[in-house]
Amino acid sequence: MGEAKRREQIEPNFGHVPKKANYRGLVVSPPIEIEGNRLMAKSSNLDPQELRFALLFWDRLVWPSSRFIHFASGPDETFLESAGILNRTEYTFNGDVAQGIAKGHIQAYQDLERTEPGVWALAQGENSFLLKEGLADEGNGALIELHRAIPIPKHDVPLAEILEFRQRRRDELVLLRYQLESFVSEMESAEDKALALQKHIAALDEACSNLLAVGKEWQFPVYLSNLKASFSLTPAKFLPAVAGGWKIGECYGLTAATAVAAVAGAVSTLEIKADYGLRTIKRPTSPFRYAYLIDQELR
Structure with a gap:
């Protein structure tokens, strides 16, 4: 069985870019x-x-x-x-x-x-x-941070190569962005928040591992990096403490991403923290700002 066929059978989102x-x-x-x-x-x-x-x-x-x-x-x-x-x-x-x-x-x-x-x-x-x-008030927002979970091209990679890669691998890139954007809105509406949290972490783990796998195939230098997505909504409003002891600042392991990264000492995790929230702008539940931090070279 080919690799694409195998992934299509075990990964529901493989090859499908969410419309929104x-x-x-x-x-x-x-x-x-x-x-x-x-x-x-x-x-x-x-x-x-x-x-x-x-x-x-x-x-x-x-x-x-x-x-x-x-x-x-x-x-x-x-x-x-x-x-x-x-x-x-x-x-x-x-x-x-x-x-x-x-x-x-x-x-x-x-x-x-x-x-x-x-x-x-x-x-x-x-x-x-x-x-x-x-711009923002401390404590009125939430931060979802992916630690050592995404690849970013180094500063001297030609822009034309990044544009070509972005077009060729759009599904993997958009899927990660979609999973981050939908995290809060879908957690807010979920009846079983503990189960929803587990599913969302697994979905983000899958998205990160897919992108890291592609990143290791790039012909240009790549960093293993952290990605921070800030929401203008406090964690307690969309994810109150659930059975099992969820708390702000707790790290969740991303086992698939860790396995794909395969860098010595690099464990991929997801963390939810309190953050700054927008002061005057009424925002949807998708992230309003992003930041990143380079960790180490991917290979």
């Missing part, structure tokens, strides 16, 4: 940190590693621009603009420059979210947009 995960976009930024009226920019271009992470999992990218501080597109950004993947929408606010940049970034996300609810998310972290205050 057809299109997604991410608001991106150079590595800038804003606190009050202080703005610190590590670079005027998108971070190469951050860009490759974004390009792998999202179909379109938006990088807001401003007339007050103009970060010009570099070769990578120009290439993606010409390909119709990256858009440089202008958002200029009068007053304090740092807060004007922050408002522009947030407004771009709000406009996109209002037009296409549940489609757009923010990239946030040390290598992208890091706003110290004003």
Whole structure:
């Protein structure tokens, strides 16, 4: 029996891309940190590693621009603009420059979210947009983190190769994104939350292992990484304590992903934590922001 036929029999989602995960976009930024009226920019271009992470999992990218501080597109950004993947929408606010940049970034996300609810998310972290205050409230959100469970191409991999891979392996990429997006909404509606949690962890484990298996076949260098997805809903609201002792911060093993990664000392896990929740934007139950952290090389 062929490998594809075997997987089709034992994996219900193999070869099937969920309809509602057809299109997604991410608001991106150079590595800038804003606190009050202080703005610190590590670079005027998108971070190469951050860009490759974004390009792998999202179909379109938006990088807001401003007339007050103009970060010009570099070769990578120009290439993606010409390909119709990256858009440089202008958002200029009068007053304090740092807060004007922050408002522009947030407004771009709000406009996109209002037009296409549940489609757009923010990239946030040390290598992208890091706003110290004003966007979210601590404790009003949930974070689902996949530890050592996803492959990300290294910073010097040509963008054209990532685009080619993204088209060729779209099913595996979209399936992981779908499983993360549907986690909260399906847990909220489940009558037996303990069983639903078990099924969702197994589904995410399967999605990660499939993607890692593909990642090990890539001809370019790959990192084994963590992926963080933030929801604007507290864990207790969609997943109250269940029989068996579930608690915030507990790690669940991803045995299939661990087996596929096969890196010394690398155990793949899933963790649910309390996190920041959006302050003013009414959000669907899909993640509103994503971040990643490189762990080690996959091979």
